[in-house]
Amino acid sequence: MSRYDSRSGDPTSYGDRRGDSGFGGSMGFSGSVRSSLSRNNYEGAESPRKLDLDGLTPFEKNFYVESSSVTAMSDREVDEYRQRREITIEGRDIPKPVTSFRDVGFPDYVMLEITRAGFVEPTAIQAQGWPMALKGRDLIGIAETGSGKTLAYLLPAIVHVNAQPILAPGDGPIVLVLAPTRELAVQIQNEATKFGASSKIKNTCIYGGVPKGPQVRDLQKGVEIVIATPGRLMDMLESHHTNLRRVTYLVLDEADRMLDMGFEPQIRKLVSQIRPDRQTLYWSATLPKEVEQLARQFLYNPYKVIIGSPDLKANHAIRQHVDIVSEHQKYNKLVKLLEDIMDGSRILIFMDTKKGCDQITRQLRMDGWPALSIHGDKSQAERDWSSQSLKLARVL
Template sequence: MVGTSIDCIVRTLLNQLQSYGGYNHSGGYGGGGGGWGHGGGHDDRMSHLGGGLRNVDWTNTKLEHFEKNFYIEDKRVSARSDREIEEFRRSREIKVQGRDVPRPVTSFDEVGFPEYLMTSIRAQGFDAPTSIQCQAWPMALSGRDLVAIAQTGSGKTISFALPAMLHINAQPLLAPGDGPIALVLAPTRELAVQIQQECTKFGSNSRIRNTAIYGGAPKGPQIRDLQRGVEIVIATPGRLIDMLETQKTNLRRVTYLVMDEADRMLDMGFEPQIRKIVSQIRPDRQTLMFSATWPKDVQKLANDFLKDMIQVNIGSMELTANHNIQQIVDVCSDFEKRNKLIKHLDQISAENAKVLIFVATKRVADDITKYLRQDGWPALAIHGDKEQYVHISLNSSIAYQYAGGNEIGRRISWTWELIGILREAKAVVPPQLEEMASYGGSGGRGRYGGGRGRGGGGGGGRYGGGHGGGGYDNGYGGRGGGGGGGGRW
């Protein structure tokens, strides 16, 4: 029941949003009762990670000079008028901010990549750079600190990976005991593995080595990679701090830092770990931050870590839905959800469609799969504890559990924002959803309703309404557990 061409129906089954909990600053992610959230506190060891790291006195540390500006503007780019540049940016929905922002390129040939990278690019059969690549490559190759706001699937990975290859090859070779030259921080192991695959694909011709460091996997192979020496480390914050505290690697050689999906890392509570990691990296590094959204907490992180930064935004900063997808929201209580799920599946099956069902936790994925199989549906669960690989060919998707907010573009908010998305997409807004939105401040969203407190509201498990146990996969390997007050969000 999984699949890729999402062209029919997205059916979203919502929990009663009033039951969502908040973030408990005194005890991690709190617990609560009722529903599928698998409540339970999350006073996880993530909050204690990094306590063993020594503070580095960078003001009294002699830093070796390193090269980070490799960009020479192509003559074809220089020959374009300002009006032509503006028209190109407008046509590609590129918006830039900052001092002396480099002009965008329009083709791979204009970037000035060396032949070993061009060979890899040609091997992938790409016709032209994506919008983010057109603007981000000149910015990154210039050695500037960069913020890039672009949706997932925009080609952002090689926007930072290819400049990283040039940066690495311009630095002295690694000596025994050296850590990486380029560090990429990612929120989840799945994204870390995806980035590693791209780095392997494009770094093979230049013999640049990489490894992915993330929780939920054996440490042994990761430690061996680090001890052999790798130029690129892609890591989730928790596992990386573990490796640093146990002195399996160090960040003394890092001069190229990437924070990918920065908004999601903050949503997952990684900000303290990110700050501890960055404190171990020389302050004159080049820093690149990629994010799908640009809320105040991400802006503050950028202002703290980036110097004289330049910024590129791709597309609208407003949250919108894909108009090629029919959006249907069905507001229901927990006890109604299974019957409604079967009802929707019966309707979809008449179209001979394949379906992807999103849930909040691994446990719910297994529970729903078992339930559907008992009802005669050929269901299969996919999550981090599963090893099977499934061909995806999707016609419809169902969000069985409302993921604490809208994951279109990964911006998390409350009912009023979901209503705005539905209206913008010219979709039907259920009266029940309108009624919920009118309730106002009962348990609002911290990030979009008054800061990062993720405050207020009654009970709730991971997303509001749990039945004990739970927590979430934090990329470190643990799921959490423990007592009271509020859900993950």
């Protein structure tokens, strides 16, 4: 029984689409979107026809039905829209972007949450990314922070979950989202909770620095979505508190940061435990060679969508000023800058070392500035306190 069968209401366009989902009625692939496409530049990924799928239960993953208004868009209109919103695309059989939420064809329970959130129109990454993700294809999405990437993969994930059989006792998650830091994982969980509530989708956040007990209990009760940092999730798997056999929708958020932080070995181990015909989505602010190489091995014939410059290195909405000063001048320059710009707003100061972070924090507090620091050597309670204080504008 799928989750649609267990709830009242019309699943709209997300009913049984076994013939379009990437699996036929048997264990093999038959005329699927994925198996009929060329490999483009991702030769490292195995063709679905060559994968060992014996014993794996077929699952749904193509849920996209193009609306009549999107179908009516001419090629010129599509090109003009992508140019206006700085959307660059790569891949074969790329769907047209959607210009409004009603064009996506989201079920009522998703649209209800979008309405409650007060969103006016899709962001650029959502406009192009939603049709791509809903088609069940692998996807690389490159967009700056704050562009709406989280909902670009979470809303299709919710649709994906609701089309799968209900979790049985001992089942692991259906959707796995990997994130590099505890703070990002918690942010993602907040969105998953908000937008998954109407369809009663359960989630949990797995990260280090806190007691394992509550996380273990969540996993044992059964959750459809797990948001995790790689290290703690590996610990949970090795302790047999969960498994990844049911994962059919895998997300790597901020993949570039995960590689920078040395998580590649854990990522490889985790991916090796997930069924090979999963849908995989990579999301990042940049696409360095290391991320590209990993994508070549884990993704099959993916779409690629880039918002802004293909050489994106930083958020272009941020105005940057560079002052070159000697080391002993830095602190005095910082204090003068704070005196000039402090108007009650929140200010972030980045340091290159944890030790430097603590030193500058102590000095600022001695000079009367209400500063707090946050870095990886602090306890989770301290990090949470600093983050909450910044959110409430109690500190710099």
